[in-house]
Amino acid sequence: MIKIFNKDGTPLCECAFREHTSIEQLVKDAAGKMPENIYSCRIGNHKHGLTDFAEDGDEITLCGMNDPMGSLAYQTSLCFLYIKAVHDILGTDIPVRIANTLNNGLLTKVRKVTVSEEDLQKITARMKELVALDLPIRSRKVGREELIRFLKENERSEQLDLVLSSEEVDSAYIYQLEDEKQSFYFPMVPSTGYLKLFECVRYKNAIILRYPSSRSGGKIPPFEEQPLIYNAFSEATRWDRIMGVHYACDLNDRIRAGESEDLILMSEALHEKRIAEIAQAIKIKNKRIILIAGPSSSGKTSFAKRLCIQLRVIGLRPLYLGTDDYFHDDDETPLLENGEKDWESIRAVDTELFTSNMNELLQGHKVDLPTFDFKLHRKVFGQRVTAIDSSQPIVIEGIHGLNPQLTEGIDDSEKYKIYISPLIQVRIDIYNRIPNSDLRCLRRIIRDNQFRDHTAEETLLRWKSVRDGEEVNIFPYTELADEYFNSCCIYEPSVNKRYASRLLKQITDESPAYGEAQRLLQLLKAFVPMEDDSAVPNNSLIREFIGGSVLVH
Numbered sequence: 001m002i003k004i005f006n007k008d009g010t011p012l013c014e015c016a017f018r019e020h021t022s023i024e025q026l027v028k029d030a031a032g033k034m035p036e037n038i039y040s041c042r043i044g045n046h047k048h049g050l051t052d053f054a055e056d057g058d059e060i061t062l063c064g065m066n067d068p069m070g071s072l073a074y075q076t077s078l079c080f081l082y083i084k085a086v087h088d089i090l091g092t093d094i095p096v097r098i099a100n101t102l103n104n105g106l107l108t109k110v111r112k113v114t115v116s117e118e119d120l121q122k123i124t125a126r127m128k129e130l131v132a133l134d135l136p137i138r139s140r141k142v143g144r145e146e147l148i149r150f151l152k153e154n155e156r157s158e159q160l161d162l163v164l165s166s167e168e169v170d171s172a173y174i175y176q177l178e179d180e181k182q183s184f185y186f187p188m189v190p191s192t193g194y195l196k197l198f199e200c201v202r203y204k205n206a207i208i209l210r211y212p213s214s215r216s217g218g219k220i221p222p223f224e225e226q227p228l229i230y231n232a233f234s235e236a237t238r239w240d241r242i243m244g245v246h247y248a249c250d251l252n253d254r255i256r257a258g259e260s261e262d263l264i265l266m267s268e269a270l271h272e273k274r275i276a277e278i279a280q281a282i283k284i285k286n287k288r289i290i291l292i293a294g295p296s297s298s299g300k301t302s303f304a305k306r307l308c309i310q311l312r313v314i315g316l317r318p319l320y321l322g323t324d325d326y327f328h329d330d331d332e333t334p335l336l337e338n339g340e341k342d343w344e345s346i347r348a349v350d351t352e353l354f355t356s357n358m359n360e361l362l363q364g365h366k367v368d369l370p371t372f373d374f375k376l377h378r379k380v381f382g383q384r385v386t387a388i389d390s391s392q393p394i395v396i397e398g399i400h401g402l403n404p405q406l407t408e409g410i411d412d413s414e415k416y417k418i419y420i421s422p423l424i425q426v427r428i429d430i431y432n433r434i435p436n437s438d439l440r441c442l443r444r445i446i447r448d449n450q451f452r453d454h455t456a457e458e459t460l461l462r463w464k465s466v467r468d469g470e471e472v473n474i475f476p477y478t479e480l481a482d483e484y485f486n487s488c489c490i491y492e493p494s495v496n497k498r499y500a501s502r503l504l505k506q507i508t509d510e511s512p513a514y515g516e517a518q519r520l521l522q523l524l525k526a527f528v529p530m531e532d533d534s535a536v537p538n539n540s541l542i543r544e545f546i547g548g549s550v551l552v553h
Contacts, residue, residue, distance in 0.1 A: 002026060002054050006035060007064040017056035024050040024190050027062070037218050038062045039189050040073040047515035049073065049187030051139060066214040068516060069187075074211060075106065077137065077188040078195055079431060082209050084180040085126040086110060089119060098431050100233060100423065104221050105201070105210030106433075107233065115207065124200045130177070134193030138176040147172045147183060158247065159183060159429045165249035165256075168525040185432055185522060204230060215471055224479075228419070232484040236425040239270050245490050248428050248526040255494055255528050261535040267489045268537055272310075275303070278418065278483050279310035287416035288362060288393045290318070293401030293477070294420035295470045297443040299487040299541035303420050304397040305551040306539060311393060319361070319388055323398025323406070325370050326354045330377035344469040346405050349398075350379075355409035358396075361388055362414060399470075402477035419481035422488035428526045437467065438523060439488065439496070446499045447545040451553055456503035460513035487541050494530035499546055501529070 004027055006012045015030035023041055027034050027050075034050075040063040041048050047069040054060060063070030083096045090113055099107040115123075142150065144163065151160040163169045172183045177192070189195065201208045201223055210220055243266050245251050254263055282290060292304050304320060311318045326349050327333070334347040342348055353370070360367045366387040370379035388394070400406045402417050422440060427433045441463055448454035489495075501524055507517040536542055543549035 002056070003059045004030065005059065005061045007038060007062050007067065007070070009061065012062070017054070020053065022051050022190070023048065023054055023060060026054065027060075035062065037064045037212075038070070039064065039077075039194060040067065040070040040187060042067075042069075042515060045509055045512055045514040047187075047519065049139070049190075051190050052187075065212055065218070069519060071214060072186050072519070073189055074195070076184055076186050078198055078209060078211055079106065080137065080175055080177060080180075080182060080184070080188060081127055081130060081192060081195055081198075082108065082123070082200075083182060083431070084177050085123045085130065087180060088126050089122045090115070095430065098433055099206070099427070100425070100433065101436065102229060102233065103201075103203070103208055103210065103223060103226050104213050105208040107203075108207050108209055109205075110207065115202075117202070120200055120202060120207065127195075127198065127200070130192045131195050132193075134191050135177060136191050137188050139173050139188065141171055141173050144170045147174075150174055150181075150183065154181065156183070159431070161249040162247060162429045162526060165252035166526055166528055170525070182431065185428070186519070215468075226479055228479050228481055228484045229423075232423055232486050233425075236423050236486050236488070239267075239490065240425045242270070243267065243490055245426060247430075248426060248493070251426055251491065251494060252528040255491075255530055260491065260494075260530055260532070263491045264489075264533075264535045264537075267491055268540055271487075271489070271541065272306075274485060275306050276310050276313075278485065279307060279314055279316075281483070282311065282393060282416050283314055283316060285416065287414065289358060289407065289410060289414045289416070290393050290395045291401035291407065291415060291417045292395065292397040292420060293399055293403075293417070293474060293481075294487075295399070295437075295440060295474050296466050297440040297447065297545065298421045299443075299544055300397050300420055302539070302541040302544040302549065302551045303418075303485060303487060304395055306541075307418075308395055311395070316391065316393055317388075318393045318395045319386065321369070321394060321396045323349060323354070323396060323400055325372045325379070326350045327372050327379070329379060333377075344399075345473055346400050346403050349400060349406065351406055351408075354406065358394065358407070358410055361386070361394060362410075364388070364390065399474055402480050403473070404477075404480070416483075417481045418483045418485060419478050420485040420487050422492075423486045424488050424493070426490060426493060428523070432526075434493065434523055436488075438520060439492070442496045442500045442520065442524075443545040445503055446496065449503055450545070450547050455506065456500070456517065457507045457511050457513045460507070460516050463516075489540070489542055491530060492542060493524070493527045495533050495536065495542060495546060497524045497527045498529040498531060498533065500524065 002015050004012045013030040015026050042061045043058050065071050086096050095111045097109040172185050174183050197212050199210045240246050294300050308318045308320050328350050334342045336342045357367050368381050369384040371383050373380050424434050424439045445456045445459045448459045504517040504521050507513050538550045544552050
């Protein structure tokens, strides 16, 4: 017998084992139909596509959009559907590039032609037509030699370059939808009928392929303008052009050619230039409350301290503070519905004391600033009695920096808000990308192991709750920022591979984190490791995670 569980973990059905019958068909036969919004599955702790086969005695858990592999299966399948529709409408020789995430969707570029509004409507209509037909998405997993042969025969040079640049790329999936054939590295849904929820939106000079998020209840959230993030993407693209690195194969070739040091120095120089520009803007606008926020493992602390250095260089004397020092004492910390302490929301911060302290500092008063003792879980006073003069800015770092509730009692004219997060522009190939959240997860795995004695398994098991907290406490306020700082270094995936691969490989298939570990390892296969990272400066944001930083720890 095979046991099947719904995406919320509740039992769905049991069915008799039948050889050569897909998981999708087993579910449909036993339950009457496939539950809605299911895109992938787990057998034990292994991730699988719905077209895979089960074995007698397996326990299968169905995965929806709130599961990383379920979400990835939907996104990858939707990309394939979109590519097929573009080729049907504009021609098979028109390249499509999947760039990055934006506005609950994927930023895409169609090259060689200008896509008119009429063209976009036809592409969307063709996608809907294909969905209505519920056509099968046929797949087969191939090894390295067959993959290379397929890419050569179909003249997919940008994808072939990746495989030839990394010997670890040992397999892929070849998918076929009618006459369209493409290679991807992760499972897709079985047929086009699964892809009912999408929309194509023109934005600037790109097209956003939008889909439901894990928190949108199976609906596509309303479209919102995000010029700050889009401009950051554009800047990152310019940086890629300057360094000549667009895909994993470009980075691999540069490392193999012995050009790692040059890449590191250029990337760090671009970071320093950007930080200097932000410091100059703060001085010109005479801002005194500098608020720095971003999701986990964005490099907030290193950035804040480098910004302080640049402010000193231009004659200012900043005071550095962290909002963590304003946590409520343990007995005043709010509780979640399950009774646990809520350390993630703005409710955990003593905003009244924070506002009072900041206003007193701005007025030139001497203030007894708290230091939070994480062992005692309370604020300690008397250690930082501080006053500043009228020319000194206060640099404040913390996840709630952009939340209006933190600073609602402070004059808006004093505030300068900076959002920091890595935007990874190096893609695996023209269709396959690395999610920005995965880069942050890899950073956190490395840092937690280096400095907090946590295993990769422990970090991965916590990661979903971290991401859920970001969706509520950080991302809604992104566009309130005055500046976006992209903390990604172009060479970073190769450095991360050196440290993270070993840690991820220690996770056994008995762990609930195994599937995620394997997915991250699959991404890292695209990159050649940078075995010698001694050229990474000791003030680099990357050093906050891999060690050797003069700014943190």
